[in-house]
Amino acid sequence: MTDLRLAPYAAATLRLALGVMFLAHSVGLKLLTFGLPETAHFFVSVGLPAWLGYLTFAAEAAGGVLLVLGVQSRWVALSLVLPLVGAIVWVHAGNGWVFTAPNGGWEYPAYLVILCVVQAMLGDGAFTLGAARSHDRRHSAAARSTLRR
Numbered sequence: 001m002t003d004l005r006l007a008p009y010a011a012a013t014l015r016l017a018l019g020v021m022f023l024a025h026s027v028g029l030k031l032l033t034f035g036l037p038e039t040a041h042f043f044v045s046v047g048l049p050a051w052l053g054y055l056t057f058a059a060e061a062a063g064g065v066l067l068v069l070g071v072q073s074r075w076v077a078l079s080l081v082l083p084l085v086g087a088i089v090w091v092h093a094g095n096g097w098v099f100t101a102p103n104g105g106w107e108y109p110a111y112l113v114i115l116c117v118v119q120a121m122l123g124d125g126a127f128t129l130g131a132a133r134s135h136d137r138r139h140s141a142a143a144r145s146t147l148r149r
Contacts, residue, residue, distance in 0.1 A: 009126050010125065011125025014122065015070060018064075018080075019069075020068065021112070081116050085109075088110060
């Protein structure tokens with residue numbers, strides 16, 4: 001049975017972990033390690049347009065910030081599924097399952113897809129700046145009321 005007292009903190013923990021991961025992958029890896037021109041070049045090397053590298057960076061960086069702040073986490077998490085599926089299809093699918101395979105397998109991006117879907121199902125959780133906060137509180141109260149019956 002779900003512990004309704006801890007569920008908002010569990011959702012917040014997942015949200016923060018996802019947000020930090022997307023920031024590390026976008027700002028840490030794409031911007032600071034490889035640079036955006038090299039990231040765009042990589043996208044071209046796998047058959048994608050260069051501009052998509054810049055767009056993916058922006059989506060991951062903005063999504064990471066929004067997740068950390070807890071702003072519309074459901075929609076942000078769902079929107080980040082698209083670049084993850086793209087990474088699986090265009091970059092990692094042919095490399096096998098395990099991410100430690102040469103050029104990385106599809107295990108890790110697939111796992112992140114699942115985490116994003118779970119975040120979308122859970123909502124913002126605790127410690128948010130998002131407008132969904134009051135809605136989540138009302139929903140939690142309704143869920144507790146239903147469970148007491």
